[in-house]
Amino acid sequence: MSEFKKVNRSENYSEWYNYIVDAAELAQHSAVKGCMVIKPYGYAIWEKMQADLDKRFKATGHSNAYFPLFIPKSLFEAEEKNAEGFAKECAVVTHYRLKADPDNKGKLIVDPEAKLTEELVVRPTSEAIIWNTYRGWIQSYRDLPILINQWANVVRWEMRTRLFLRTAEFLWQEGHTAHATKDEAIAETTQMLKVYASFAEDIMAMPVIQGIKTANERFAGADETFCIEAMMQDGKALQAGTSHFLGQNFAKAFDVKFTGKDGKQDYVWATSWGVSTRLMGALIMTHSDDEGLVLPPKLAPIQVVIVPIFRSEEDFLAIQEKANNIKSELEAKGVSVKFDGRDTLKPGFKFAEWELKGVPVRLALGMRDIQNNTIEIARRDTKEKTSTSMDTVVDDVMTLLTDIQNNLYQRALDFRTAKTKVVNSKEEFLKVMDEGGFAMAHWDGSSESEEKIKEEYKATIRCIPLNNPQESGTCFFTGNTSKERVVFARAY
């Protein structure tokens, strides 16, 4: 008997998470502290995310470009709040050469002669280098807007890392736009928030709350930070994407002015927005179960796997032929199909393995099916199995893929709804935090009470939802007057 490690999601959520990442071959730890290797299967999912997002960015008028990994310290520190916010987690390059160690043959040391005259910060984000560049690109309102995105890696020296959720180096995209007016920049910020929200919901099948961050949670250097927040299966919140209205802060720090129609000079208005490989963690923690990864069809590198069940070589060849017909028909409809013809493994093993990898639909085809003109069709999300006619299987699969995509979203939404509680007292609040979930509670709007709540309950305000209903009430924590409820949760 093979020994398969079983990890229960309900028993130990983080152990379960690590198990999924490992067993589904998404990523692994590397020889570099805090840095991960994204394995081919995991990277294939990220590539599908990238492809879809990139299309959305282009459709909203953005172009891709690339800026340097290294940022001279003097540029980095130009926007003070931003620099301060990131200072504690910056990797810094101080030298540009190694040399043979005179005292230790075969070893290298940093050449003390090769000290840089100015240290280079490895980008934790690229506002500084980009706005320094934009200065040279912008003179007139005719040069605006500038709508640029870059796909890049960034480094934030985190103390405690978790695969995909928080690593020292991660992959992301960062959009950086420049506008002539404040209104236009705000419109851009909200537009990109909507892009992220619809990507999360339509592609990842992950419901999100769109909202505004409080001052405490705001991006360093931004006037306003918008975000999408998702609920994981343990009831904790995960910030899945952010879109920042940067005001004129970077324009002032980097002296980026333009001449308007009226001939007057003004500072440029800015936005930036990003999502990262953290979305991989969000994806895992939104849908997966004790049998392994569960992928929404729109992100699955393999959407359908066909497992042949055979005794003899002749059987196998007959089944393979049928399977390949189905495969071609599905592929013609844009579905990615894998025929698992490995002859050393039993079907049951293959079933379990593809379930572990989250393949949405499995077809099993044996001689019995061929005689009856049937095929077994199984869905990963509910693990239901049925037999269908070979004549309708292609249509059935197409329908099922749509069903699974919708079902995953609905299931996640129902879960979030059930775990979101309206809370009016400290007791209720604590109960929700301990059980996991979102607490919709009145808050008096002060940073001080926000801090104290964080200290006492380890909970933060995830966001103030957009179009938040206004209702007068009293802050559950201080009893002060409040005009709206905000979303509280413990967070990743």
Added chain:
RNA sequence: CGGGGUGUAGCGUAGCCCGGUAUCGCGUCUGCUUUGGGAGCAGAAGGUCGUAGGUUCGAAUCCUGCCACCCCGACCA
């Protein structure tokens, strides 16, 4: 960065207290038999015991430093 734990073959482990170069399962390879939910038998290969030192005739085992990972904190866009 603090507290606790772990590190032995690709994976999971026994051995460690009480020193004598390593156990078992899975996987891998070969052969035969199997195949509708994680196959069986037979044979084989595979290990600087995380790493660097120290103690010792002898170290997986004892001591020290370092590294990595896990859990809990601190930190965190």
